[in-house]
Amino acid sequence: MTASVYPHVQPTDPALLTKKDFQTDQDPRWCPGCGDYSILAQVQRILPELGIPKEQIVFISGIGCSSRFPYYMNTFGMHSIHGRAPAIASGVKTLRPGLSVWVVTGDGDALAIGGNHFIHALRRNMDLKILMFNNRIYGLTKGQYSPTSEQGKKTKSSPAGAPDYPFNPISVALSAEATFVARAADIDAKGLPAVLERAAKHKGSAFIEIYQNCPIFNDGAHDYLTDRKTKADHELRLEHGKPLRFGPKLEKGVALDARMQPVVVDVAEYGEDRLLVHDEQNDSLAYFLSRLVHPAFPTPVGVFRCVERPSYDQLVEEQIDTARGRKVQSVQQALEAGETWTIT
């Protein structure tokens, strides 16, 4: 094989990168106050810190307000077609394992039209960083209910309330075997960059559900979690090895009752040593945590699951190495393989 057709280039020095290097000359087309702005700012903030040359970063998106994201990132990028970004990104990553490949998608893009690609990319442990902006609505098409809208949601397409039961994206991702699963809110200036960095450093399929506010079609959907007044009452920050505590003074905790059901307890009364302790490598716990749903329970944010297993591109490279000993060693030999005869 002649690899010489590929450009021989010197990677640029990532140490010199700043947030500015990741901004483009295109003006974002999101509505004023849209949560997408803060997500963009956080991503642009953490990328220079990852030590990856800018030209090796690729952002692939589907269709939706959220999927406009690549236009505003000065990296390689593709704004593709509705729901298909994980499939396209899988091709990029499999051919070129050296690239850092990110997927930006919406709740409709990832879980409705693209549900199939989404779960299969995760199950394969494709080394993609999938950021799903969950505004629990179809923004771009002006406000229809989405697979994550709450049951009974009244929208233009569901004047009597949506009869659908919603997906729980974290449960879906865990069931689909994602090796890294996390959640953060758009304006969480501490939590969001933290999980973005963890995801970037994870080798394998990384999924982050980002609660995103759409002030136009679903304003305030996540206010209980992001509003300074109510945040502490509802936010359960997950920390590996630490007991599950929340509340303004961390006075509340999550434990299992005798029927193995989650209960919210008073820590002082119940005793800290009887609380559940977070373990990112415990599958059952991760799923259990994903089922803690507002308003009956606090909303967990942070990393639900982080486990190591070989990624798809690594497994493919291994197979290639194993195959090197094969009898057929060139394309010409492949053409001549099998039963042949010579006419003179």
Add this chain to the structure above:
Amino acid sequence: MLEKHTEVLESVAIRFAGDSGDGMQLTGTQFTETTALAGNDLATFPDYPAEIRAPAGTLGGVSGFQLNLSSRDVFTPGDEPDVLVAMNPAALKVNLPDLKPGGILILNTEQFNDKNLERAGYKSNPVEDGSLAAYRVYPVDITGLTLKSIADVGLNQRAAVRCKNFFALGLAYWMFNRTLDHTIAWIEQTMAKKDALAAQANMKALKAGHAFGETAEIFTHSYVIPEANIAPGKYKNITGNEATAMGLLAAMQLSGLEMFLGTYPITPATDILHHLSKYKHLGVKTFQAEDEIAGICSAIGASYAGGLAVTTTSGPGLALKSEAMNLALMIETPLVIVNVQRGGPSTGLPTKTEQSDLLQALFGRNGESPIPVIAAKSPGDCFDCAIEAARIAITSMTPVLLLTDGYLANGSEPWRIPQLTDLPRIPVHFHTEPNGFQPYSRDERGARPWAIPGTPGLEHRVGGLEKANLTGNVAYDGGNHELMCRLRADKIRRIADDLPATEVHGNLDGDVLVVGWGGTYGAIRAGVDKVLRDGHRVAHVHLRNLNPLPNDLGAILHRFKRVLVPEINLGQLSRILRERYLIDAVGYNRLQGKPFKESEIARAVLAELERV
């Protein structure tokens, strides 16, 4: 010793037919390879049942393999077999209508019992009731003789019965004066590794079949087909699907690119995946996606990342890929889409051949969306067409559709193995210069630069939204949109400027021009040759490039009084030719899941001559 006669034949078509569990495909393949080694030209056509496990003995479970061998050029597997080997009543029932009057019929009498006769719908036993009087019938207890010949091997009854196809093969080898050498070697080298006992039994059955021909009184004649005049070189027998896979491998080598195949299994295209998945270490990454959409989308990702990107499918899968094809068209990235056509619409006839996806290939997308379309004409031609598809895709930065069909995919012919060093390289140029880089600037072919991730200073965004000319930024302005639609169309039209002159076979002008495309080539060429030999002024043009059509086609069409377009559909190319060249092209259309016969093409041409 019984006296046996040897007759010399110019060509003969043989069909092996039996239950799908009877090993007819293996029998046919072995006979084919032996025939090729003997220096005959040949063509084959396997015919599988649609269901993998149709009930034994039923009409739905019949599997057949036909091969045409000759001392002349062979264009097709043959219209009507001269010889039919039928392993059970169902196989006889399904295949007898095709057998030539007076043809040879070898029947496995053991299977003609009441149960099987009833399953096949026979009221009385055709071996005995005189209904086969028009044929030369050889009733042979193939099962019984097989069991007797291998009794000492010690296989259980079921495994022993399975050896009967090797008895039949041995008998056929005797009848056509073929040596057993090739099959013996195959049994020793391949079969013995998997199951030594079965190999030993099959070897005995093969030899017993051959000896039976030599000694049994009912066989008085054997036949010799002299060697054909074949160009020197190294050959192998190749199916269309294997040739497509090999052509893609060759294109990978000729371009210096790595290859990526994103695909989802579908009959009759899956074998391309099977073949390519063996060559990971040569630079091919195959990805079995979750569906056809992911197949093409992953390939688009790989193309964007700088690979020779391929997706393979059949009709229903092509329908699923439409939206993504337009993404590739819009971001102007190279992509080879192989559509192995089968009977449609919907799930249609999955294992049968048809040419009914031409209009889908040309027009089955939203918006103004021209995509180059090329079609292979024979199993071996799939190799050349795959290279051609990759060449157009890369040099014009566009998705390209390659059409083959079920008949080409599974049919085979001897193929002269090319030396890759003799084939022209496919030039690839990756853009690297950041200064003045414009993602949607164009070269002399109208192709935009291939600027892949990893190249410093070329960071840019592409996507399905309309692009501003040159910069590639999102642009909603109407004037720009029309300009871009015209630029994209013009890029495809210009591909015709690189095409060689169209070959006109027969008279350069005259009464009837027969225009075909795709897998009907062999039947049309043979049919037209028959009419030419009778001195008529006719000709045959077979189109490889269906979009853009060759620049010289219009002038050629206008040199003939009538234009006849045979197609295995209800008239698709004929519609294009009428519209494009304002001529009264008439179709000859059949779609019964079978390739054309040479004789029916000849008759259609003669009928058209009457109208001149």
